[in-house]
Amino acid sequence: MRNISLILKQFSKSVLLVAGIALCGLTANAQADAAKGEAIFKAKCTACHKVETRMVGPALGPQLTQETDDAYLTKWIQNNQALIAAKDPKALKIFNEYNQAGMTVFAELSDADVANVIHYVREDWKKQQEAKAKGPAGGGAAAEDAGPSNLVILALIGVIVIAFIVILVLNRVIGTLENLLTKNKDTLVFEEEVEEEKEKTDKFAGVKKALKNKKLVFFIVLCGVIALGSFSWVTMWNTNMHQGYQPVQPIKYSHKLHAGTMKIECQYCHTGAFKSKNASIPSLNVCMNCHKAVKTESPEIQKIYTALGYDPQTQKYDSTKAQPIQWVRIHNLPDLAYFNHSQHVVVGGVKCQKCHGEVQEMQEVYQYSPLTMKWCIQCHKRTNVNSKGNGYYDKILAMHNDIKKGKKLTVDVLGGIECGKCHY
C-alpha cells in the first residue's frame, strides 16, 4: 500500500513536470506578439528602417516612443499614402521631413500585425536603452537575448510550488485512508504490521523475500528481456532513418522568414524542383537578388558576401576570394534510390509540404518525413495519379484493363511500386 503512494508521488511529479513544460510553452506563445512583430519587422521594414538609427526612414525606436497614438500609427503603416492624401498634418510633416519619399504601403498587415510590430519596436528600443544604461559592453548581448522573461520563470516556480503542496496534501490523504483501512481489517493488518516491523529491522528482508519468489523473478526478468528486446528492435529498425534530423547549417537561414512570412515561392530558390531530379540548393546569386540591398549589415548575410568575394562597399565581386558555402544535406536519400523532383512536383502535382513538412513554419529545416521505402510505397499506393489534362495518360488509361474495370488509378496501378521505377 505504501508502494502505491510512492508511485503516485512519482506520477504526480512527472505530471507536474509536463505541466510545467506545457505552461512554459504557453507563456512563450503569449509572448509571441513581440516575436511575431520582430519577424514582420525584419521581413518588411528593415530595408528602410532600423530601430536605433535613421536609414531611409526614421529611426523607429525614438519615433515610436514619442508617438503614442497607436491607431494613427496603424493607419500610417497600413496605408501612409492615404494619410498624406488626406493631408493629415502629422503625416505631411514626416513626409516632407523625409524628402517626400513615400513609404511602401503595407495593406496586407492586419491591425494585430501592426500592433505586434509596434510592440516589438518599443520593447526592442527599451531593451537597447536599458542595455546602454547598464554599460556599453554587455548591452548588445542582453538585447539580443530573447529567452523567457523573469515573469515566466516566476510563474513557473509558483506552479511548481503549488503542485508540490497538492502532492503533499494528497499523500497525507492517502496515508489517512490507509490507516483507516488497517483499523477496519485488523487480522490482515496485523500480519502486515509485523512485516513492517521486520522491514524496519532488516532493510533488505523484503528484497530477499521477493528474490525467493521465483514467479516474480521470472516476471521481472521477462519484462527486462522484452523491454531490452523491443528497445533494440526499434533502434535497429530505425537505423539509418533520420526523421527529425536537423543539422546546424553554416548560415542561419530561416525558411520561416523567407517562405512563411515573406511568402517567397519555394521554386524561386529551388528552381530545379520543377525541371530536374534535384530540387537543388540555390546558388548565391539567387540570394543576392534581394540581399544586395536587404539586411546588408546582418552577420549572416555577410557570410554570403564573404563566400562570393563581394565587397558591399564597392559592390564588386572578387572571384579569387570566393569560397563556396558547404551546406549540410538534410534529406539524404541513398544512392541506390532514384528520386526525381519534377516527376512528383510537376507531373504528380504534389505539394512540397507533403514530404518536407510545413517548411514555411520552420526556423531551421529538419527532416520531416522518414524517407523510408515503406513511406514511399505507402504514398504510391494511396495517391491517385494526377492524370487529368495530361495528354500522356489519355491513351494509357484507355489501354489499361484494371482502370476500365473501375479500379482507382493510384500510382501503383501504373507500376509505381515496381523495383525498376526507382532502383537502377
Next chain:
Amino acid sequence: MDSNKTYWKGLEELNRTPEFVEKNKHEFAEPIPIEEVLSGGGLSAKTPRRDFLKALGFGVGAVTLAACQKVPVHKSIPYLVKPEEVTPGVANYYSSTYEGSAILVKTREGRPIKVEGNPGDLLSKGGLSAQAQASVLELYDNNRVKDPKLNGNTTGWPQLDKYVKDELAAIKASGKKISIVSSTVHSPSTLAVIADFILAFPTATHVTYDAVSYTGIIQANKNSFGKAVVPHYNFGNADVIVSFGADFLGTWISGEEFTTQYVKNRNSKSLEEKKMSRHIQFEAGMSMTGTNADVRLPIKASEEGIALMNLYNALTGTTLPGSKKLTNANADKAIVLAAKELLAAKGKALVVAGSNDVSIQTLVNAINSLLGSYGTTIDLDAPSRQYAGNDTVWAQFIADAKAGQVDAVFFLDANPAYDYYNTKEIEAALAKVRVKVTFSDQADETSALCTAVAPNHHYLESWGDDSAIEGYYTVMQPTINPVGNTRQAEESLLLWSDNAVKSYYTYVRNNWDTNLLAKGGLAGQAGWEALLQKGFINAAPVAAGTYSFALDLNAVAQTIISQSAKVAAAGKFELQVYQTPAMRDGKKANNPWLQELPDPVSKVTWDNFAAMAIADVKEMGLEEFQVITIKGANGYTIDLPVLPQPGQARGTISVAVGYGRTSAGLVGNNVGKNAFPFYNLLNGTFQTVSGVSVEKTSDIFPLAQTQTHSSFEGRTVIREATFTEYKKDKAAGIGEEEHEKYDLWDKSDDDASHARPVYDWVMAIDLNACTGCGACVVACNAENNIPVVGKAEVARRREMHWIRIDRYYSFEQNGEAKTDGRTGMVTKEKDIAKLQDFDNVTVVHQPMLCQHCDHAPCETVCPVLATVHSSEGLNQMAYNRCVGTRYCANNCPYKVRRFNWFNYWNDSRFDNYLSNEHTQLVLNPDVTTRFRGVMEKCSMCVQRIQAGKLKAKIEKRPLADGEVKMACEQTCSANAIVFGNRNDPNSAVSKALASERTYYVLEELNVKPGIGYQVKVRNTISELHA
C-alpha cells in the same frame, strides 16, 4: 535441330577439349571452396579461442563506435553563381566533332559523360565507333600530362614560350629547317594555323605522317588520274563488293561510314525488296569485314596483288605478264566468279584493296575504271580527307634530320618513336635535332625524346573544326574547362609565330566567318550560333565525275610480281600486320574500355597475339597460346602467343599493331607486343606484309579470351539462310519446329500479373546488319557505369559487360550436312575429315544481352526477389536486395548475368581503370555503381526509359516511338538494334519483329524472350561450292 550447320565459338568447343568440358560444367570459373572448408582442412584449422575473443571484442567495439555518429554528414555545395544554362540533374548536349564525325556530347553539371552521334552526321548517321564512344574516358585519364615540360621538368607556359620563341628566332636567322610532323590534319582551321606558321617561318614544312598509311591509294590516284587524294567510296551504291584485304567495315579509312552504306543494301528493308548486295572478301587474316562477307577466301597477303591481276585478267580476257595461279585454288575459282558478278553489276560494283602499295592500288584503279565505278561508287571530286600521310615525305624528313638539316621539330598527334618501324633510326634522327617539341597530352614514347612538351587539350576541351570529306564541315566546341594546365596546340603555334590573332577561338571564328560559313548558307553571329547548334554544314554537292584509267599495266604487274616473290623469299611465313577495330594504331592504348573490348574476331582482350592457320599450328606442333618467336627481315623479334585462327590463310601470321606501348600510361603500358617494326618502306610506301621466320618456345602465355565464357551447350542459337533460300521463302532458316510448351504459371495468372497494359519494351536485333564491331559494348560501358576488370579477371571469366557480341564459326556449307544432327556436336572422326575446312569458315555475330524473358528463369530462383518482372516487360534487378547467391546466373540460359566479385569502384587493385576519383567523373550519375557481391545485367537502359516517359509527362503528350533509344541502339551505325514498345503495332520494333525472319533464341525453352533476332542471310555463290 533444324539447322544443318554447326556453330562453335572456338576450337575448344568444336573439339570438346577436356578443359572446355570441365570448365563448362561450372557457371563460374572458380567454384567457391565450400567443400574444402567443410571437409577436413577448414574445420580442423585452429583458431585460438583468445584470438577469436579478441577479434569479437574489437569487432563489437568498432561497430559500436562506428554506430555512434547518428547521421553521416553529407555536404551539399551549390554553385556560387550558377550558369544560366545548367540545371543540376539535367544533362546538356553540345554539338562537337570527333575525327570529322559530328557528335553530341552529353554533359552533366559541366562535365562530359558520354559521346553520342549526331543524327545528321554525314559519316555515320548518328552512329559512333567504339573508339569514339571511349574517347570521353580519355578526358579523365589520370596519366595525361597536366603541365608543360621543358627538358623533362615541369615548367610554366611563359618559360616554355620563351624557350621556343627564342629558339625559333635563332633558327630563322640561321635558315635551318623547321618541321611540323603531324598525323593527317583535316581541320581547315588547324591547316590554316600551320600555313600561317609556315608563312612566319619560311623554312618550316608540314610533314604528314600516318602510323597506318594510305599513301599507296593517294599515290596511285595521283598517277592514274592526277588527283593525289583518298577517294570517297560509296559502298551503298555497290551491288557487288570485292575486297582484297580491306577491312572497310572496321579499320579501313572510314569504317563507320562504310558500315552505314554497306548495311543499307543488306538490312531488313533491302531484303524486303528482295535486294541484297554481294560481298566477296579475299584476305589473309580473318578481319571483321571478312567475317561479314558473303564469300570469304583466305589468300596469302603477298598474293593480294596476284589475285587482283587474275581478276583483271578475268574481267578483260587478257593476261597480264607474270600472272600465275594462287596457292588457294578455290580462290582462283572464286575470282573468276567474282569477275562474272562484277561485270554483271557494271556501274554498281566496287573493288577495294587494303594494301598500301602503289602498284596494287593502281591495278585496283584500273579494275574500277573498267567497271565504271568512278562517279557511282567512287567519288574523286569530293574526296575523303581522312588520310593524307605521305610516306616519302616522312622518309625525307628522317633523312634530313639525320643529316642535321632540321633544327626544330613539332609533333602534333604523332608518335613516331612508337609507331615508326625503325625506332633506332628515329632516335638517331631526333638526336640531331636541337629543338623538339611535342603537343602530346600523354607522356608517350616520342615525348621522352623531346626537349619540350606543350600538352594539347583533349578534343572535348578544344575549339576547332573538321572536314573529313570535301564539302562537309563540322565544328568542335569545348564542353569542359581544361582539366589540366594544358593549352591547345593551335594556340601555341599562333603564339610562337606571333600571329595577329592570339586566341584560337577567335582564329576559328574568323576562318569560319570569312571562308566556311557561307558554304553552308550561313552568315554572321546568327550563322555561327546556328552552326554551333547544328554541328555541321554541307556545302553544295559536287557531282562525282567519271574517270578512265589509261596507264600501262605491264610495269605495275612486274612490280607486283617481284614484291610478292620478295616476301615469299624472306621467310617461311609471311607476316601481315593489321589493326583491330578497338585499338587501331595504338594512340588510345591507355583507354581501359578499349583494352577490355573483345576483338570482334578473336575475342581476345588486353593483348595482341600471333594468329595462325590451324593447319600450320598442327604442322608445327604448337599448342594454343604457346609462345613463338617471330623474327623479321630486319632482325626485329617479338615473342607472341599463338592463336589458332579459323579462316587464316596458310603460311601467314597476323599480328595487330597498337600494342606493346611502353609509355602509354598505366593501363596501356606493356600490353601485348609492338608489331610496327615489321613494317618496311618499299617503293615509297610502308608495306604491311613481310616475310618472317618463326621459332617455337616452350612458354605458354594464356590470353584472356571471352569467346567460350558462356556456352549454349550446343543448342542452336544462330539461324542462317542463304539469299537464294530467302527469296524463295522469307521465313527460311527460322526453324519452324513446334516444341512442347510447359508453363509454370496459370493462364489466369498470366493475365493478371504478367499483363503489360501500357508498354511492352522489347528489342529486335538484325543479325544481318550487325557487323560485330563492338561499339555497342563500349556505349553500354559508358551509359551504365560498367567497371573494367583487367586481364586477370577477364581470364577468370569475370568480365562485366552487359552486352557481348558472340561470334560463332561454322563450316562453309558444301552441300551436305556434316554434323551429328541430333546433338549438333561434331564427332571426333568427322572432325579430322573436316580439317580442310578450317580455311573456309563462315562467321555470324550475335549481340547477346539480357533477353528480358517474360518467363524469366532467373526470377523464379531468386530467394530474395531481387530480380522481378515489371509491368512493362522488363526484367528488373534491385541491386540492394541482392544477396549474391548467384542462382540467377546459374539459371540463365543466355548467360548474361554478371557478378560483382569486387568492389570495383573502390579497390586499389582496379586503380588503373576506373576506381580513382578523377576518372570516376565520367560516371553517369543516373545509374548506381554496383557494390561487391551483387548481380547485375542489362537493365534495358531503364534510366533512359524513365527519363523519356518523364519528359513526355511534363510536356503532356504521349511517348513517341523512337524517342527513347538504348545506348547500344544509338551507337550502332548499322542500325542492327531496334528498341521500342511491342504494344504499339506501328512502332519500329513491332514492325521489325513482324518480319518473317524473326526468331527467338532458345525459343524451345519457352522463356518468352523479349528480344527477337532476325535470321542472318548470306548472299552466297552457289557455284563456288558446286
